[in-house]
Amino acid sequence: MKSSNDLIIELSNTKFVLKNNGTFQISGNLPTQDEIYELAMNYSLPINEKLFDMVHELLKAEDLNSVKKKVEDFFKSKLHKDVKIIYSEASLQMDIQNNHASLPIVSKNSGNLGTITLHGFLTFDEVLGLLAFYDSFVSIVESIIINYRLEQLLKSSLDTLFVALNKRVRLNESDIDRMEAIASRIAQIEQLNHEEVHFALRIANVGFVGLRDELFVRIFTGDFTNEDYREFLKHVDLGYEILEEMDVPHFILDSCLYHHEFIDGSGIKGLKGYEIPKIALAIGFAEHVVILKWNVSKLQGKYPDSYLAVIDSRGELQ
16 A cells, blocks of 8 residues: 555656655666656665776676676675576566566667566665666677677577588487587586587587588498598588688687597597697597497597596497
8 A cells, every 4th residue: 555655756657666664666668867867866866876886897798697797796795785687588677676676678779688687685776876877788788698699599500500410421319419418428527618518519510511412321331431531521621611701719610620639649630639629529529439430449549538438339328
């Protein structure tokens, strides 16, 4: 029930309700920075401008995870509060209360970019500071969110391409799952980033698009000659030529170029031991087990013993 002491302010299309028990709710459209300062001046409301100091930290953010961490760290170190950040690609209405603040991210250039929600106790002066800081926040995270969406689109496209390319090699879903499981186990042994290994596995063989279909028939059956194998290995350079024209991380380029290297130096580029990027070694091992069907004796000396220990004599995970 509304108390006579409650303060209700209608500002353009934004509604502020400040209740006499100290709670508050803000809903409607996002106010502009000028409107926030006008509101504060007209009603003698303080604005916590410490929130503007967050800009220095956010400018160092490289992705959405680091944005999340930097905002949470800022609240903890500067405002002594535990706040959790959640980003959603869904465009939600603004809803701000004492224990959470959901703010749609709307850019003049890019339109709706999703919603960021802060979970934690907020005072009204902090909320006003957050709203006053909003335009600066959006300008910083806009490119990060767009890059994130492009990355998700790329990953989705790679999933489709990965399945299509491996069908050319005559792999079924079970084979693909086994290759991923082996690469994941090696990632665990080497303490690699599982997402990066998963990503690299999906793109390292993009050069398959340049190989003849009949070659894959012989590769899959194991009835291939040394000349066939040399032709098969051309996908490494073909893939690199494709990827170097794209804006992909260096670990992807390395994974493509070096996933047929062996620790004894007998690979196509002649790298050996620690010269070989670990992600390239991990996905190369999975590929040799599943696609080329190399057994343990043939893999011996080419890969670390810890790799060989994860499979049995049939190339199945132990």
